Amino acid sequence: MSVPLTLLGLLEREPSHGYDLKRDYDTYFGRDKPLAFGQVYATLARLSRDGKVVPGEAEPGDGPDRKRYAITPEGKEEFEAWLAEPVTPEPHLQTVLFSKVVLALMLGRSAEQYLDTQRAAHLRRMRELTELKRTDSLIDVLLADHGLFHLEADLRWIDMTAARLPSLARAVAS
Amino acid sequence: MSVVTVADEIRPTAAMIEAIEVFFDFGQTPALRGASVSIREGEILAVMGPSGSGKSTLLHCLAGILVPKSGEIRLSGTRIDTYPESERSSLRRDTFGFVFQFGQLVPELTAEENVALPLLLGGVRRNDALARAREWFGRLGIDGLERRRSGELSGGQAQRVALARGLVARPKVLFADEPTGSLDSLTGELVMELLVTAARQDGTTVVLVTHEPRVAAYADREVVVRDGRVSSLTPDLAP
Ligand SMILES: Nc1ncnc2c1ncn2[C@@H]1O[C@H](COP(=O)(O)OP(=O)(O)OP(=O)(O)O)[C@@H](O)[C@H]1O
Ligand SMILES: [Mg+2]
Numbered sequence: 001m002s003v004p005l006t007l008l009g010l011l012e013r014e015p016s017h018g019y020d021l022k023r024d025y026d027t028y029f030g031r032d033k034p035l036a037f038g039q040v041y042a043t044l045a046r047l048s049r050d051g052k053v054v055p056g057e058a059e060p061g062d063g064p065d066r067k068r069y070a071i072t073p074e075g076k077e078e079f080e081a082w083l084a085e086p087v088t089p090e091p092h093l094q095t096v097l098f099s100k101v102v103l104a105l106m107l108g109r110s111a112e113q114y115l116d117t118q119r120a121a122h123l124r125r126m127r128e129l130t131e132l133k134r135t136d137s138l139i140d141v142l143l144a145d146h147g148l149f150h151l152e153a154d155l156r157w158i159d160m161t162a163a164r165l166p167s168l169a170r171a172v173a174s
Numbered sequence: 175m176s177v178v179t180v181a182d183e184i185r186p187t188a189a190m191i192e193a194i195e196v197f198f199d200f201g202q203t204p205a206l207r208g209a210s211v212s213i214r215e216g217e218i219l220a221v222m223g224p225s226g227s228g229k230s231t232l233l234h235c236l237a238g239i240l241v242p243k244s245g246e247i248r249l250s251g252t253r254i255d256t257y258p259e260s261e262r263s264s265l266r267r268d269t270f271g272f273v274f275q276f277g278q279l280v281p282e283l284t285a286e287e288n289v290a291l292p293l294l295l296g297g298v299r300r301n302d303a304l305a306r307a308r309e310w311f312g313r314l315g316i317d318g319l320e321r322r323r324s325g326e327l328s329g330g331q332a333q334r335v336a337l338a339r340g341l342v343a344r345p346k347v348l349f350a351d352e353p354t355g356s357l358d359s360l361t362g363e364l365v366m367e368l369l370v371t372a373a374r375q376d377g378t379t380v381v382l383v384t385h386e387p388r389v390a391a392y393a394d395r396e397v398v399v400r401d402g403r404v405s406s407l408t409p410d411l412a413p
Contacts, residue, residue, distance in 0.1 A: 116398070116405065119398075122387070123387060123390060123391060123396055126387060126388065126390075126391035127391045127392075127393075129391070130388075130391040130392055134367070148388055148391070149388075151387070152386075152387045152388050155387045156387075159224070163224060
């Protein structure tokens with residue numbers, strides 16, 4: 001799960017304070033592992049150094065959270081590329097898949113298209129493993145099976161999510 | 175009566191069988207809304223998609239069991255949806271093979287008679303039909319079960335008998351609707367392995383409807399049916 005890319009995605013909606021970013025990150029992506037404030041600011045500092053975000057004018061008040069950060073064209077480009085790219089099909093990808101779906105919905109993109117691309121990538125990998133099974137030793141068959149069952153679990157999740165996109169979109173928009 | 179128009183003429187195509195912009199309604203319920211799919215000769219295509227999306231209806235339209243409200247079905251470029259029922263019925267007997275989720279064997283007949291059925295209906299003499307049917311029992315690993323009645327077979331055995339029946343007349347296209355739907359994973363896999371091996375050896379084109387990704391992974395390509403339309407996931411790869 002990539003914190004910098006997720007923050008970039010959240011910033012693509014609108015310029016935000018570190019606090020807003022932490023709140024939204026924790027709500028959607030950090031259920032088990034909330035983001036520390038320190039990590040938010042360290043990540044923003046790094047993104048800023050790399051020209052992916054720019055801090056706005058310091059607003060009056062105390063504390064570190066007096067700047068609103070905005071995404072730059074470079075940051076936007078990096079985020080778009082990440083979002084469009086299917087995740088390499090390996091087992092246990094729910095967190096990354098989930099982040100991409102939620103971010104796509106938040107930004108009003110076609111999450112369905114993203115899920116379809118991912119579905120195709122998963123099935124392609126499953127076809128390769130199935131082909132392997134038809135030619136290889138029993139040990140390889142067992143290993144391929146393990147991969148196949150886990151990829152299938154991912155795919156079932158992808159299908160369920162696709163079926164729930166309309167309600168998910170409403171939940172994310174509210 | 176059959177009026178030949180330009181559109182009805184044979185058109186050169188690489189497709190073995192295709193649906194073009196097919197619409198079909200069950201009374202008030204639209205089941206297909208502009209479904210298009212094209213399957214190459216010898217290709218094994220998996221048709222996936224949510225329950226009620228129109229997968230079985232699409233398969234039935236392709237196989238000439240249902241007639242589309244509009245759109246076309248073409249077999250090697252020739253329109254077949256405009257055929258009269260008698261001709262579609264001979265296509266189903268001679269050119270197409272079928273396997274369904276629950277074998278649907280005839281309970282009064284023995285396993286070998288069930289397998290021989292398409293040949294008998296096609297006018298092959300009984301002894302020849304039974305001899306050809308028996309060859310499949312070895313090929314599908316069910317030898318010894320020839321004389322059993324279908325009620326005396328396990329689900330996996332019955333499904334292999336059903337597969338033999340679907341393939342015995344050497345169909346050009348095999349239509350399989352959830353052929354492993356009632357089987358456990360290992361048996362389902364065995365049936366798929368046999369289906370794919372037989373289809374590849376004989377160059378049979380296969381349209382395989384399935385919910386299960388692991389079953390779809392045996393196919394060359396998959397399409398997803400949603401709300402009566404087909405979306406293709408895998409870009410067409412050269413054969
Ligand atoms: N005989 C019928 N009479 C009326 N409506 C039907 C009939 N058969 C199917 N339908 C309807 O047509 C639509 C498509 O059904 P179809 O059987 O093709 O779906 P499917 O994708 O095969 O679903 P499943 O995965 O559950 O088998 C559904 O809305 C279904 O309720
Ligand atoms: Mg069905």
